Amino acid sequence: MIRVGVNGYGTIGKRVADAIRAQPDMKLTGVAKTRPNYEAEAAVRKGYPLYAAIPERSDQFTDAGIDLAGEVEDLIIASDVIVDATPSGVGEANCELYETYDTPAILQGGESADAVDTSFVARANYDKAEGADIVRVVSCNTTGLSRLLAPLQEEYGVEKARVTLIRRGGDPGQVDRGPINDILPDPVTVPSHHGPDVKTIYPDVDIDTVGVKVPATLMHLHSVNVTLASQPTVAEVRQLLSDESRLFLVPEVAGIDGTGKLKEFAMDTGRPRGDLWENCIWDESIAVEGNDLYLFQSIHQEADVVPENIDAIRALTGRETQEDSMAITDDRLGVGLESLFDGPRRRVVPHSADD
Numbered sequence: 462m463i464r465v466g467v468n469g470y471g472t473i474g475k476r477v478a479d480a481i482r483a484q485p486d487m488k489l490t491g492v493a494k495t496r497p498n499y500e501a502e503a504a505v506r507k508g509y510p511l512y513a514a515i516p517e518r519s520d521q522f523t524d525a526g527i528d529l530a531g532e533v534e535d536l537i538i539a540s541d542v543i544v545d546a547t548p549s550g551v552g553e554a555n556c557e558l559y560e561t562y563d564t565p566a567i568l569q570g571g572e573s574a575d576a577v578d579t580s581f582v583a584r585a586n587y588d589k590a591e592g593a594d595i596v597r598v599v600s601c602n603t604t605g606l607s608r609l610l611a612p613l614q615e616e617y618g619v620e621k622a623r624v625t626l627i628r629r630g631g632d633p634g635q636v637d638r639g640p641i642n643d644i645l646p647d648p649v650t651v652p653s654h655h656g657p658d659v660k661t662i663y664p665d666v667d668i669d670t671v672g673v674k675v676p677a678t679l680m681h682l683h684s685v686n687v688t689l690a691s692q693p694t695v696a697e698v699r700q701l702l703s704d705e706s707r708l709f710l711v712p713e714v715a716g717i718d719g720t721g722k723l724k725e726f727a728m729d730t731g732r733p734r735g736d737l738w739e740n741c742i743w744d745e746s747i748a749v750e751g752n753d754l755y756l757f758q759s760i761h762q763e764a765d766v767v768p769e770n771i772d773a774i775r776a777l778t779g780r781e782t783q784e785d786s787m788a789i790t791d792d793r794l795g796v797g798l799e800s801l802f803d804g805p806r807r808r809v810v811p812h813s814a815d816d
């Protein structure tokens with residue numbers, strides 16, 4: 462069993478902790494938090510050993526009636542791998558601690574690519590993580606773009622990608638973010654940072670991106686144009702993309718016209734927190750003009766990086782091949798939604814820990 466600790470139990474950390482628990486080859490050693498808030502309460506209820514991320518605040522937990530398993534250093538010592546899901550910039554600062562205890566760590570997309578041995582997207586560059594000390598699972602948008610480019614690059618070749626990212630202003634729980642009533646070029650500079658971030662995964666791909674922030678919280682939306690090195694038909698592109706477990710082609714028959722219904726659909730299927738781990742590509746949007754491919758895809762920013770963290774754990778430890786790890790992760794989480802409409806119905810929610 463791979464012993465995995467989660468340092469930073471927030472939007473991403475709590476989802477990754479649940480995903481670790483669903484894996485047959487992983488044991489969650491515990492989670493580290495800075496305060497005994499509602500998320501700490503939920504962790505205790507789930508039976509996750511709780512560690513004090515900031516030792517000086519341990520008394521806050523005791524005062525709140527929460528028994529700590531120790532301090533964050535104890536969690537690091539007890540783990541083979543640490544998933545760091547602390548706020549942007551904190552992960553990089555924590556690396557010294559991980560190195561002190563010679564414990565490999567997985568950082569998140571808010572950290573700098575320069576701070577890690579490699580950036581990571583399972584479908585794109587799984588093998589690069591083997592033996593690394595510090596790996597970065599790239600941000601939700603970069604994950605979504607890299608997952609889409611992978612089969613296109615392999616099958617047709619990508620001459621140039623141009624993407625407009627319509628970015629949600631903040632997550633539902635982030636009440637200090639916006640805009641509330643505006644549409645902002647964000648970043649106003651062109652190209653945005655997303656293209657260079659994709660190049661940390663695919664250095665040779667020519668990609669330009671621009672970003673916009675809107676008053677939404679549920680998901681991001683990408684307007685994608687990829688100039689291919691050949692001229693497939695729409696049917697060929699559709700087949701290629703639908704063969705990817707982490708690309709969900711939203712069928713016309715579903716009547717899903719936006720991110721609101723996508724999330725409602727996810728909740729209706731019983732997905733924990735209404736999470737969508739897959740890129741959600743509108744099937745009707747797939748168009749080919751000569752060798753130019755166009756499509757819309759939505760990215761659930763809180764969720765799509767979760768299976769990537771699980772695969773990064775295995776990739777780091779060299780325990781499984783890319784294909785086997787992704788298959789285990791997808792099966793244990795229930796990744797893959799196509800069959801809900803055109804194939805045999807199957808489970809699309811995580812196994813429980815004792816399955």
Ligand SMILES: NC(=O)C1=CN([C@@H]2O[C@H](COP(=O)(O)OP(=O)(O)OC[C@H]3O[C@@H](n4cnc5c(N)ncnc54)[C@H](OP(=O)(O)O)[C@@H]3O)[C@@H](O)[C@H]2O)C=CC1
Nearest residue numbers: 469471472473494495496514546547548549569571601762
């Ligand atoms: N949310 C998103 O859409 C996405 C975020 N990411 C990236 O994931 C990372 C985490 O983001 P997200 O989960 O949204 O952030 P959150 O703020 O939701 O969660 C981070 C958690 O870390 C805890 N924390 C704060 N300081 C420390 C510390 N010093 N040590 C340990 N824990 C600490 C906080 O919990 P508490 O203080 O309660 O203990 C907080 O809940 C960032 O790099 C972000 O860029 C990547 C993809 C998508």
Ligand SMILES: O=C(OP(=O)(O)O)[C@H](O)COP(=O)(O)O
Nearest residue numbers: 600601602603628630631655762
């Ligand atoms: O959208 C994201 O980052 P990105 O737009 O910089 O790729 C991630 O979801 C993190 O989002 P945030 O940095 O707006 O919280």
